């Protein structure tokens with residue numbers, strides 16, 4: 044079986060004002076890195092049709108989904124929140140990102156792919172039940188987790204979030220949902236301000252914050268001491284990775300100093316946990332990562348590691 048890659052030029056068409064870090068060039072950098080010969084064996088699929096409002100409402104209030112759709116401009120770029128912008132195709136593109144995550148879940152849960160990576164944008168983990176935040180419109184990771192539960196009978200789904208920012212949206216949506224485990228490493232203090240170890244939901248949330256300046260050793264300890272034991276206790280039927288690469292040392296938005304090899308080690312530890320509990324099933328979703336070289340190099344090593352399953 045192979046690793047599935049979902050990528051599509053449609054993801055270039057969600058745009059923010061010049062200078063915004065969450066930019067289409069992120070997709071170009073990843074596409075170029077994954078065009079190299081070692082990635083010839085990836086099964087490449089384009090983005091499916093947009094997720095329906097009903098599907099998006101598995102993680103969000105219906106009124107919020109309608110509000111985003113109505114806020115999309117006919118032309119130009121409009122702010123919808125401090126850091127988050129809409130361009131004419133943004134609703135459709137964000138809904139196609141969510142649909143891509145669900146397609147990856149379908150393929151992995153049905154056993155047609157051993158694992159999957161979705162090179163999608165906009166990211167999702169800051170999107171709350173009823174408001175946008177931090178470049179995010181729809182919470183791809185929770186929508187994907189609930190797809191695994193609704194369509195494939197998964198009882199327990201784990202979301203592991205190694206983006207350097209805490210996934211406040213993911214945490215808020217699953218706060219009292221014991222069927223979804225949310226584990227996060229992130230820099231603290233940093234935007235959005237949530238993610239303290241004391242935030243535990245209904246026992247389903249594990250926050251392992253890192254201090255500014257932390258590096259691979261602290262990141263590896265967060266996995267070994269907090270995240271992997273939580274996964275083993277939870278025994279998920281699927282692991283979803285909120286794979287942001289902004290904890291890379293080159294990234295301009297944070298002060299964590301990870302290398303490509305640190306993301307390889309984290310990928311391997313999650314692949315081993317997935318082997319122990321769920322036949323190796325992993326769906327990895329791009330979140331942040333704003334230095335193009337750090338992002339492309341890290342995604343390449345992450346995907347190359349997934350391909351060794």
Ligand SMILES: [Zn+2]
Nearest residue numbers: 206208289331
């Ligand atoms: Zn981030």
